Amino acid sequence: MNIPSNHPRAKSLYIRELLVTGFRNGLVAPEGLIAYGRGEAFDYLLGEHTTEVARDAAKAASSTLLLAKYPVISINGNVAALCAKEIVELSHVTGAAIEVNLFYRTTEREIAIEKELKKNKAKFVLGMGSNASVRIPELQSERRRVDPNGIYKADTVLVPLEDGDRAEALVNMGKTVITIDLNPLSRTPKVAHLTIVDNIIRAIPEMIVAAKQLKGKNASVMKNIVEQFDNKVNLVESLKNIQGGGRV
Numbered sequence: 001m002n003i004p005s006n007h008p009r010a011k012s013l014y015i016r017e018l019l020v021t022g023f024r025n026g027l028v029a030p031e032g033l034i035a036y037g038r039g040e041a042f043d044y045l046l047g048e049h050t051t052e053v054a055r056d057a058a059k060a061a062s063s064t065l066l067l068a069k070y071p072v073i074s075i076n077g078n079v080a081a082l083c084a085k086e087i088v089e090l091s092h093v094t095g096a097a098i099e100v101n102l103f104y105r106t107t108e109r110e111i112a113i114e115k116e117l118k119k120n121k122a123k124f125v126l127g128m129g130s131n132a133s134v135r136i137p138e139l140q141s142e143r144r145r146v147d148p149n150g151i152y153k154a155d156t157v158l159v160p161l162e163d164g165d166r167a168e169a170l171v172n173m174g175k176t177v178i179t180i181d182l183n184p185l186s187r188t189p190k191v192a193h194l195t196i197v198d199n200i201i202r203a204i205p206e207m208i209v210a211a212k213q214l215k216g217k218n219a220s221v222m223k224n225i226v227e228q229f230d231n232k233v234n235l236v237e238s239l240k241n242i243q244g245g246g247r248v
């Protein structure tokens with residue numbers, strides 16, 4: 001669809017188009033369109049921009065990935081449709097592996113998502129087909145199937161647009177869990193160690209900028225950023241921004 005660039009809601013309509021195209025190309029589950037509707041409502045309340053606290057969270061998230069021994073980024077259909085290129089760049093800058101992990105898992109969607117990631121220069125993609133051979137304890141959904149060389153062995157996992165169950169199960173496995181979720185009231189942001197309350201389409205580029213600035217710096221600089229970060233405080237501040245119409 002041709003969206004006039006001077007349309008007052010052009011950016012928002014453009015994001016919708018990415019998801020609809022992703023759905024038509026077999027990346028996004030039909031339920032993913034509904035899930036975005038919830039996210040979009042929070043983004044509207046947030047003022048559709050990256051707040052200062054979200055920027056702080058993105059900096060802490062990039063520090064955490066750079067400090068990790070084996071970081072992995074978990075990809076679902078919505079993430080692939082919205083920011084495959086940026087995810088691949090973040091993985092290159094931070095050294096994180098990429099794993100496909102779907103709630104509504106089908107072989108066709110796995111393949112379509114892998115193709116999209118490789119088109120955007122991903123060197124390899126974990127979690128495909130029978131490679132997702134181990135199970136996360138406590139979980140019943142398809143998300144429990146993970147790659148022994150990926151999420152299962154990771155010390156740090158970035159799980160954007162996630163459901164609370166798996167985030168909690170990963171925390172219980174002793175992993176450091178980072179999420180991106182526009183809804184600070186959702187369970188995932190509360191159980192994760194670190195949450196960026198922002199649209200993933202803006203959050204991943206923020207993380208890339210932060211990672212590029214921090215890479216090569218002394219580990220103590222990044223450790224300090226992570227220690228200063230308080231997830232609970234950040235969520236409360238994000239909620240205040242939403243209540244204030246996103247002007248903060």
Ligand code: PTJ
Nearest residue numbers: 031032035036039076077102103104161181182183199200
């Ligand atoms: O591709 P699959 O099969 O793995 O399915 C993916 C979806 C997203 C359909 C699945 O994970 C799902 O149902 O997710 P939920 O439980 O609806 O949670 C999605 C969360 O992400 C909600 O809290 C939304 O507010 C939030 N969200 C949606 N879009 C964005 C977002 N947060 C940040 N950026 C977005 N663009």
